[in-house]
Amino acid sequence: xxxxRCTLSLRSLVSVAALFSGCFAFAQAPTGAQAPAxxxxAQAPAxxxxAPQSVPAPKTPPAPKTPPAQQxxxxxxxxxxxxxxxxxxxxxxxxxEVNLIFTVTDxxxxxxxxLKQSDFALLDDRKPPEQVxxxxxxxxxxxxxxxxxxxxxxxxxxxxxxxxxxSDFISQVLRPQTDKAFVSSFEQHTHLLHDFTNDSxxxxxxxxxxxxxxxxxLFDAIYTACRDQLLPVRAEGTMRKxxxxxxxxDDNMSRVYQDDAVKMCQxxxxxxxxxxxxxxxDRDRGDDVLExxxxxxxxRAFYPKRLEDMPQEFHSIEEELRSQYSLVYxxxxxxxxxxxxxxxxxxxxxxxxxxxxKGYFTQKE
Numbered sequence: 001x002x003x004x005r006c007t008l009s010l011r012s013l014v015s016v017a018a019l020f021s022g023c024f025a026f027a028q029a030p031t032g033a034q035a036p037a038x039x040x041x042a043q044a045p046a047x048x049x050x051a052p053q054s055v056p057a058p059k060t061p062p063a064p065k066t067p068p069a070q071q072x073x074x075x076x077x078x079x080x081x082x083x084x085x086x087x088x089x090x091x092x093x094x095x096x097e098v099n100l101i102f103t104v105t106d107x108x109x110x111x112x113x114x115l116k117q118s119d120f121a122l123l124d125d126r127k128p129p130e131q132v133x134x135x136x137x138x139x140x141x142x143x144x145x146x147x148x149x150x151x152x153x154x155x156x157x158x159x160x161x162x163x164x165x166x167s168d169f170i171s172q173v174l175r176p177q178t179d180k181a182f183v184s185s186f187e188q189h190t191h192l193l194h195d196f197t198n199d200s201x202x203x204x205x206x207x208x209x210x211x212x213x214x215x216x217x218l219f220d221a222i223y224t225a226c227r228d229q230l231l232p233v234r235a236e237g238t239m240r241k242x243x244x245x246x247x248x249x250d251d252n253m254s255r256v257y258q259d260d261a262v263k264m265c266q267x268x269x270x271x272x273x274x275x276x277x278x279x280x281x282d283r284d285r286g287d288d289v290l291e292x293x294x295x296x297x298x299x300r301a302f303y304p305k306r307l308e309d310m311p312q313e314f315h316s317i318e319e320e321l322r323s324q325y326s327l328v329y330x331x332x333x334x335x336x337x338x339x340x341x342x343x344x345x346x347x348x349x350x351x352x353x354x355x356x357x358k359g360y361f362t363q364k365e
Contacts, residue, residue: 096334097133098124100327101141101240102298102345102356103320111323112352113137119348122327125341129329138326142178142239144196145170145321146225146270149207150247150277151185152216158277159212161307162246165275167204169244169314173321174200182229183207186221187214188253196229218247219254219261222293226261226268233268240321241270242299244314248277249286258289262296266340267361271299273317279306298357338364 100122104112117135122128147166155162174181176198183193183206193206222243230241243265251258265272274290283303291301300320302313331341342359 096330098129098329098331098360100329100343100345100356101138101324102327102354103324104347104352104354106351107353109316111319113323115325115347115352117327120327120354121346121348122329123344124329124331125333126344127332130332130334131330132327133330134326134328136326138324140322141324143173143175143181143321144230144233144239144241145173145179145181146229146243147181147183147203147207148221148225148243148245148247149183149185149210150216150218150245151210151212152187152214153212154216154250155248155277156212158279158307159210161310162277163207163210165310165314166244166246167207168311169318170203170207171200172315173318174198174203176200182225184221184225184229185210186217187212188217189214190217190221190224192228215253216247216251217253217255218245218249218251218289219256219258221245222261222272223256223264226264226270230270231264231268240324241268242321243270243272244275244317245272245290245293246275246277247286247290249274249288249290250284251286251289258293262293263361265293265297266357266359269357269360270297271357272297273299273320274301275310275313275317276301276303277307279304296358298355300355334362336362336365338362 104115106112114137117132147170149162149166151159170181170183173179180196180198181200181203182196183203185191185193193209194203197203222245225243230243233241254261272294274294276287276290278284278287287301287303294301300317302316304310304313338361340359340361343357345354345356347354
């Protein structure tokens with residue numbers, strides 16, 4: 001099952017009215033439906049819309065392989081080599097189903113609830129879905145959260161405040177009955193401080209043991225966390241996977257590129273929320289990096305003007321993690337060829353903004 005979200009501008013579609021009337025009404029996809037003229041990601045293959053196929057009969061999915069156990073502790077994690085990048089596994093939807101998790105807000109950022117299925121329009125790989133199987137408003141989903149802390153020398157003067165804010169966040173958001181989180185840090189290397197646990201006190205202890213030093217390998221840290229911790233997670237039902245990064249965004253040591261980190265988040269069905277530690281009057285390059293990664297995965301970047309405002313930003317992340325919709329559908333003309341399938345989701349009301357994943361990778365057979 002897939003969980004996604006990203007930011008989508010309504011202006012990226014030719015006409016919302018045309019989209020609703022001609023492309024998608026959460027019913028059987030019309031034959032030969034054409035997608036609006038939009039700019040698709042470079043990964044997405046150019047395909048010509050075809051008549052949707054009938055919904056395949058459900059098949060029993062193969063049992064997922066159990067990944068090697070990850071030991072907790074201050075373990076240094078290696079950044080991927082180019083050869084490893086070429087052999088990254090992908091996620092396969094059960095019976096070709098996609099479970100799209102998304103959030104709707106107004107222009108002030110307030111969450112909009114109680115919308116109906118008919119209020120939304122969707123394109124998967126520039127085509128309406130073959131079938132919509134379920135639409136629900138989800139709240140209080142089980143969470144699998146990774147906390148990634150910048151421990152490089154560049155944030156030394158702000159580090160104590162980072163630790164306190166992150167510890168408070170995890171103690172507030174983690175529910176021992178349903179949620180789990182892990183903590184990792186990075187400078188020029190990535191370190192797993194504590195693997196998945198529901199013990200917020202243990203996570204807090206790991207956070208406060210950190211000492212800042214070294215360069216900044218932000219992209220390596222995001223890539224490694226998704227590959228080693230979040231990609232192996234197999235949901236037994238609907239849950240939300242997210243990474244919360246606290247950093248200045250000034251990467252100068254990573255072995256992987258920003259695009260590699262984003263793609264790994266998409267493969268691991270993981271949203272990135274970023275909290276900037278830059279408190280100057282103007283945004284810098286690092287802030288732009290944090291925003292680009294967050295938006296590409298369906299998350300948000302936050303820019304507290306003062307360190308004292310950081311706890312409020314974490315509260316906003318907590319609220320968003322608990323406020324979302326779920327749409328389960330069968331994509332039209334689905335092909336298990338390892339390609340990237342872009343997703344476009346919007347509402348009929350121009351006052352609202354939808355954040356859902358920009359797309360997902362199919363598993364090549």
